Amino acid sequence: MKTALSALGRRTAPPPISWLMKTALARPKLISLAAGFTDNATLPVESSRQLLNNILRAPKTGQPALQYGTTAGEEKLRQLTALHLQKLDGGHDRAHSPERVIITGGSQQLLYMTLEALCDEGDFVLVEDPTYFVFLGILQSHGFRARGVRLERDGLDLAHLEKVLTQLKKSGDIRRVKALYLVTYFQNPTGATTTLAKKRAALALLKKFERAAGHPIYLLEDAAYRELRFDHGADVPTALTLPGARDRVIYAGTYSKPFATGVRVGFGILPEPLFTAVLRIKGNHDFGTANLLQHLLARALESGTYDQQVAKARCNYARKARVMKVALANHFPANVEIWEAGGGLYFWARLPKGISAGVNSKIFQAALNHDVLYVPGELCYADDSSRRKPSNEMRISFGNASEANIREGIRRLGAVLRKYV
Amino acid sequence: MKTALSALGRRTAPPPISWLMKTALARPKLISLAAGFTDNATLPVESSRQLLNNILRAPKTGQPALQYGTTAGEEKLRQLTALHLQKLDGGHDRAHSPERVIITGGSQQLLYMTLEALCDEGDFVLVEDPTYFVFLGILQSHGFRARGVRLERDGLDLAHLEKVLTQLKKSGDIRRVKALYLVTYFQNPTGATTTLAKKRAALALLKKFERAAGHPIYLLEDAAYRELRFDHGADVPTALTLPGARDRVIYAGTYSKPFATGVRVGFGILPEPLFTAVLRIKGNHDFGTANLLQHLLARALESGTYDQQVAKARCNYARKARVMKVALANHFPANVEIWEAGGGLYFWARLPKGISAGVNSKIFQAALNHDVLYVPGELCYADDSSRRKPSNEMRISFGNASEANIREGIRRLGAVLRKYV
Numbered sequence: 001m002k003t004a005l006s007a008l009g010r011r012t013a014p015p016p017i018s019w020l021m022k023t024a025l026a027r028p029k030l031i032s033l034a035a036g037f038t039d040n041a042t043l044p045v046e047s048s049r050q051l052l053n054n055i056l057r058a059p060k061t062g063q064p065a066l067q068y069g070t071t072a073g074e075e076k077l078r079q080l081t082a083l084h085l086q087k088l089d090g091g092h093d094r095a096h097s098p099e100r101v102i103i104t105g106g107s108q109q110l111l112y113m114t115l116e117a118l119c120d121e122g123d124f125v126l127v128e129d130p131t132y133f134v135f136l137g138i139l140q141s142h143g144f145r146a147r148g149v150r151l152e153r154d155g156l157d158l159a160h161l162e163k164v165l166t167q168l169k170k171s172g173d174i175r176r177v178k179a180l181y182l183v184t185y186f187q188n189p190t191g192a193t194t195t196l197a198k199k200r201a202a203l204a205l206l207k208k209f210e211r212a213a214g215h216p217i218y219l220l221e222d223a224a225y226r227e228l229r230f231d232h233g234a235d236v237p238t239a240l241t242l243p244g245a246r247d248r249v250i251y252a253g254t255y256s257k258p259f260a261t262g263v264r265v266g267f268g269i270l271p272e273p274l275f276t277a278v279l280r281i282k283g284n285h286d287f288g289t290a291n292l293l294q295h296l297l298a299r300a301l302e303s304g305t306y307d308q309q310v311a312k313a314r315c316n317y318a319r320k321a322r323v324m325k326v327a328l329a330n331h332f333p334a335n336v337e338i339w340e341a342g343g344g345l346y347f348w349a350r351l352p353k354g355i356s357a358g359v360n361s362k363i364f365q366a367a368l369n370h371d372v373l374y375v376p377g378e379l380c381y382a383d384d385s386s387r388r389k390p391s392n393e394m395r396i397s398f399g400n401a402s403e404a405n406i407r408e409g410i411r412r413l414g415a416v417l418r419k420y421v
Numbered sequence: 422m423k424t425a426l427s428a429l430g431r432r433t434a435p436p437p438i439s440w441l442m443k444t445a446l447a448r449p450k451l452i453s454l455a456a457g458f459t460d461n462a463t464l465p466v467e468s469s470r471q472l473l474n475n476i477l478r479a480p481k482t483g484q485p486a487l488q489y490g491t492t493a494g495e496e497k498l499r500q501l502t503a504l505h506l507q508k509l510d511g512g513h514d515r516a517h518s519p520e521r522v523i524i525t526g527g528s529q530q531l532l533y534m535t536l537e538a539l540c541d542e543g544d545f546v547l548v549e550d551p552t553y554f555v556f557l558g559i560l561q562s563h564g565f566r567a568r569g570v571r572l573e574r575d576g577l578d579l580a581h582l583e584k585v586l587t588q589l590k591k592s593g594d595i596r597r598v599k600a601l602y603l604v605t606y607f608q609n610p611t612g613a614t615t616t617l618a619k620k621r622a623a624l625a626l627l628k629k630f631e632r633a634a635g636h637p638i639y640l641l642e643d644a645a646y647r648e649l650r651f652d653h654g655a656d657v658p659t660a661l662t663l664p665g666a667r668d669r670v671i672y673a674g675t676y677s678k679p680f681a682t683g684v685r686v687g688f689g690i691l692p693e694p695l696f697t698a699v700l701r702i703k704g705n706h707d708f709g710t711a712n713l714l715q716h717l718l719a720r721a722l723e724s725g726t727y728d729q730q731v732a733k734a735r736c737n738y739a740r741k742a743r744v745m746k747v748a749l750a751n752h753f754p755a756n757v758e759i760w761e762a763g764g765g766l767y768f769w770a771r772l773p774k775g776i777s778a779g780v781n782s783k784i785f786q787a788a789l790n791h792d793v794l795y796v797p798g799e800l801c802y803a804d805d806s807s808r809r810k811p812s813n814e815m816r817i818s819f820g821n822a823s824e825a826n827i828r829e830g831i832r833r834l835g836a837v838l839r840k841y842v
Binding site for chain 1 (some may be wrong): 422423424425426427428429430431433434435436439442458459461462464465466467469470473474477478479480483484485486487488489490491492526527529530533537538539540541544555558559562599631635636637638639681682683684685686694695698701702704705706707708709710711712713714716
């Protein structure tokens with residue numbers, strides 16, 4: 001008898017990260033520099049306790065937090081979110097109105113629903129080469145096609161973006177291109193941040209190809225790591241601040257990474273008709289994110305606790321990133337190129353060409369044997385037959401490991417690399 | 422320029438309930454007997470505060486609750502969930518193992534992902550006539566087809582189920598039938614509870630048609646209201662207790678309705694290969710339900726607080742249901758048939774044939790003019806061209822309204838009905 005599974009059910013692959021996590025659990029001495037977990041010691045245990053006490057102290061505030069809310073999210077949190085983004089964007093309110101905000105179960109859910117609303121099987125999404133691998137998992141499972149655009153340290157390679165769009169136009173596939181997905185701040189996996197100039201140029205390029213496409217091509221900006229900046233540089237405004245953003249920019253943000261990953265609350269700002277479509281889809285997914293978490297975040301934002309927590313997290317990640325930087329300088333061979341992050345959770349290492357750090361490589365196996373784990377960079381490249389996936393790269397996270405483990409993990413990894421590079 | 426929306430994005434309809442809710446908000450004096458909200462006064466405000474204090478009192482227990490977990494859910498909560506179900510099912514452990522449990526963002530998310538894993542566009546799901554309308558929303562948005570099976574007070578009309586299956590076999594459509602969806606306890610919208618004998622017979626019938634289908638046909642049991650029993654009758658065992666259940670029964674449960682709807686945690690028990698497919702899909706949706714909520718529920722279950730809360734909710738709904746029953750007897754015309762619920766949140770009223778209580782009916786409009794809202798029963802019928810949707814029914818909820826408002830709401834509704842019936 002055949003399986004009853006749908007095409008999606010049959011196609012959906014196990015996420016690479018779950019395999020890495022299982023590997024980590026099976027080796028208790030293993031130091032994982034793989035997971036995108038945040039730092040345990042920095043989590044707002046005491047301040048969350050106080051905020052929840054304030055909410056649940058009286059029925060008047062406690063009952064609404066324990067009751068269903070609306071599908072779009074708590075009105076107050078939607079307002080605070082719009083204000084928060086306006087503030088981050090230097091007072092801009094071009095596309096930042098609360099009516100366009102939807103609160104979601106982490107920004108991951110927003111990405112999922114946005115793709116559902118936009119893409120049919122066979123449609124194209126342009127992505128950075130490399131990009132966030134769970135996003136690639138969504139594409140793969142639905143049979144949406146990806147086309148990779150080369151990434152530089154300050155964002156997309158614009159010439160390559162134009163070349164890719166031109167090729168898609170020539171082949172006629174431009175009619176199936178729905179969006180360009182950019183992780184614009186301290187990108188997962190490379191740590192790269194996209195300049196505002198590049199966002200502007202990318203948006204203009206998409207616009208230019210819309211006539212050939214016959215429909216809007218959206219810029220989907222994923223700003224998950226935006227608030228985890230620690231390099232003292234100025235924050236880059238979002239694409240929401242650009243002319244035309246109101247109709248073409250989808251912004252995905254989250255409170256989980258900066259505040260607490262166990263409090264899964266993300267959000268999106270979307271143009272019409274996408275906002276309405278995603279809201280209806282959310283109605284079918286879960287008709288609203290857990291209200292208790294939304295009330296907790298609204299209190300945190302209102303009381304200043306959120307800002308304090310973000311400041312604390314930044315200090316902490318700055319220190320851990322410094323520890324990793326020093327360890328990399330001490331232990332990694334000089335011909336390994338390091339992309340140093342000014343925020344977020346990741347460093348990116350590029351070995352000399354021809355040397356593989358992929359899942360089936362000697363280096364990955366040797367690292368495992370020495371009880372240290374990283375994310376092979378090849379997992380972060382879309383299936384795109386128009387180019388080969390590089391396998392000489394590694395994502396190395398300082399998010400969850402202790403400082404001692406960062407030092408020791410990088411020492412072990414360095415020893416392996418010195419042998420093979 | 423055309424829209425860029427996908428077929429799903431274009432197709433997804435606004436949920437009928439959101440329109441009803443907006444109507445309610447626009448009329449502050451309106452008494453809503455429409456929403457499936459639970460009772461505010463019964464929500465576990467103080468006990469949740471205490472449980473959260475216990476979790477967040479120390480970093481050792483607080484940090485894991487504020488960190489990411491695994492996609493399938495907290496190990497302890499999965500175990501407690503399996504045990505909880507075993508206990509409810511009288512010690513049965515035929516299909517109740519923790520390895521088959523997945524924790525989800527309400528049972529709604531489980532329903533959504535299960536359908537994603539099972540159905541391609543055009544596939545059939547058999548549903549009760551009437552059934553849970555948000556489930557119908559999922560079907561509609563994906564272009565999955567529904568076929569309605571008549572519902573009696575003790576569950577499905579088995580003869581009609583066989584007839585529907587036979588027709589589908591004759592037309593060849595049986596090859597696209599993937600599941601039968603049953604809301605088995607205090608059904609939304611009718612309050613009907615399915616007997617174990619009917620579950621057994623339905624499972625056997627599905628099995629009988631599998632050869633013609635060429636693949637498994639699953640029984641999807643939605644037990645959302647199971648624990649809100651107040652009629653002192655014995656709990657009915659789930660389909661999980663039946664022979665063959667391990668391979669064919671999908672169980673959807675929730676902690677939100679019995680504990681707190683603002684703490685959106687549901688769960689599923691699934692057979693392979695569905696379990697693995699849904700787990701992977703969950704990896705793309707959100708890679709795990711918010712850990713803080715999962716830890717809260719694990720504590721509630723472990724400490725006995727959950728059971729106390731359920732007992733309290735049952736007493737309360739018993740009282741409110743009695744108030745509604747008396748009010749219906751006093752105010753509704755005698756020729757309106759009432760299905761009295763022994764649990765859950767809803768009564769079901771059936772007007773004499775030919776009298777419409779639908780969205781566009783005089784009765785619905787008159788009720789609105791008298792500031793009382795119900796759910797027109799026609800919204801709970803699948804799009805199924807093989808029969809007409811009845812429009813002479815109403816779902817009336819005692820969940821959220823106060824006792825005074827239940828009395829007054831039924832009085833107003835009764836006055837309207839006396840005029841038109």
